[in-house]
Amino acid sequence: MKPVFIALFLACSSAQAAMGPFDVYEQALRNDPVFLGAIKERDAGLENRTIGRAGLLPRLSYNYNKGRNNSQATLPDNRGGTYRDDRNYNSYGSTFTLQQPLFDYEAYANYRKGVAQALFADENFRDKSQALLVRVLTYYTQALFAQDQIDIARAKKKAFEQQFQQNQHLFQRGEGTRTDILEAESRYELATAEEIQALDEQDASLRELGALLGVQSVNIADLAPLNQDFAAFTLTPANYDSWHELALTNNPSLASQRQAVEVARYEVERNRAGHLPRISAYASSRKQESESGNTYNQRYDTNTIGIEVSVPLYAGGGVSASTRQASRSMEQAEYELEGKTRETLIELRRQFSACLSGVSKLRAYQKALASAEALVVSTKQSILGGERVNLDALNAEQQLYSTRRDLAQARYDYLMAWTKLHYYAGNLRDTDLAKVDEAFGPAQR
Incomplete structure (x- = not known):
């Protein structure tokens, strides 16, 4: 997709459905230079x-030469002397x-090393493919959290x-204090400073x-916000030991590192082959x-x-030094x-x-938010009754907004933790991002 088309798409998106994380991911597959570079890296590695x-396979070669020769030969004659014979002639060879290797351990080690390098490239690409899902959701949630901070x-x-x-007004009437x-x-x-900082963080996330997507920046209005009724996902499997086994088996970063060990091992064998005969x-x-x-x-034929x-x-x-060097690398x-x-x-x-x-934190923050909202109302009523002062109202307001910010942070942190858990386990797929995508809805700002 060309950048101009993407820009037009984003410009018109306000009239259409807002982009969710999965929409961003689909466009990133076609435009992210890091991912596109990873594709070429994998293809080269394979x-x-x-x-x-x-x-290990037969080699067929053909050699041809043809030339003009000017030479002078000194030959013996019949009288026991010599004579010179000038020869000008054409020569030809075809x-x-x-050739077919029968026993070549270096060639065999090179083959096994090539297989390991191809597997390394494949696993490395799988890691970068899953990392793209994490990057998309990271920048997406950072931009939305920054917007939440701006709104707060x-x-x-x-x-x-x-x-x-x-x-x-109360001070002018003699009922308040300068304090x-x-x-x-x-x-x-302080709230103004927080707004400025949040705007800067949002700008950085939107540019990321x-x-x-291959464009200069994205408008926050084009991103679907997190649903306010978002609830946690069911964690399957529910025990850590199962995730531990999944990671050891499926994590692409570990798998690629294991192939790197194999590459190093067959590099040792390739160097050791310098001591062996070839047939x-x-x-x-x-x-x-x-x-x-x-x-x-x-x-002659x-x-x-x-x-x-x-x-x-x-x-x-x-040969011995190269073998020792390769062993240390392994x-x-x-x-x-x-x-x-x-x-x-x-x-x-x-x-x-x-x-x-995260599940417990979400429930706690939701209860805390309800309590903070009730506290603001109660404090304002107490001020009217003379039981509280204006500073108490400011503190209640501050607590309310801090709780809203913490709840928003907890929601995004949970989504990222759920996504990264699957990433480190090595089973993060686009279907998982599609599930996360369901937690985001049409813009309601």
Whole structure:
């Protein structure tokens, strides 16, 4: 999809349905340069299998040469002397050669290394495909959370401005204090700073989304917001041990790292093959005429079939040093696999715990929000009855808006934890993003 078309699509989207995360993902598949580059990287890596196999297959070559020769031969004569013979002649040679390795451990090791490299490329691409799903949802929720913060900051400013005007009016009537005015003014300025920060964060997130789609930026109005009645998903499987086994089996990052160990292992074998003999069968058909001074004015047609054996004896210690070097690289790859496994399982456990605790946090914040809303109403009534002061109202308002922000953050954190749990387990698919997409609805701003 061309950028111009995308821009037109986004410009008209306000009249149509807002984009959900799945819509963004579908467009990112066609436009994200990181993902498109990953496709080419995988395609290039898959060729290693063919390249490695080529060393085990027959090789057919053809060689042809033709030249003009000017030479002077010194030959013995019949009287015991010599004479010179100037020869100007054409030479010609033509050879077909077929070779088939019979025993070539280096070629075999190269083939197995090529297979491992192809599998590495495939698993690495699978990891980047799933990472694209995570990136889409990350930038999407960051933009929406920033909008929530903007809305909350503006609501706070409006409430604090009204409180400021009310306190100023009471002060002019001699019923209020200067402290109440300053407190309301301070809260208003803090809300203004929060709004500015949220606007900056939203702009960055929208530009990140735009980069996925191949456009400069995305309008927040084009994104479907999270449904207010969003509830947590059912976690399947429900126990951590099952997720642990899934990660060890399916995580593409671990799978690619295991293939990196295999690549290193067969690199060791390839270097070790420098000590082993090579045996190959060959067949050739050769035609030559006057190809050298010894075959002047002679033509040969020669067909040959045979076995060739090459035995390495000494290479200055280079083979042993290369083998040791490759062995150290393999050990490094094994340690990196162990480190990556530990890192992945730690993140898996973190996201699993976040999913479990996220359900409880959502319920707690929803109850806290209801209590905070009731507290604001109660505090305002108590002020009218002389039981509370204006500072209590400001504190109640502050608590209400903080609870709204925390509830919004908890919702997005839960969605990200659920998505990352599947990512680290290695089974994150577009159908999972489609399920997340159902939590977002038409814009209601």
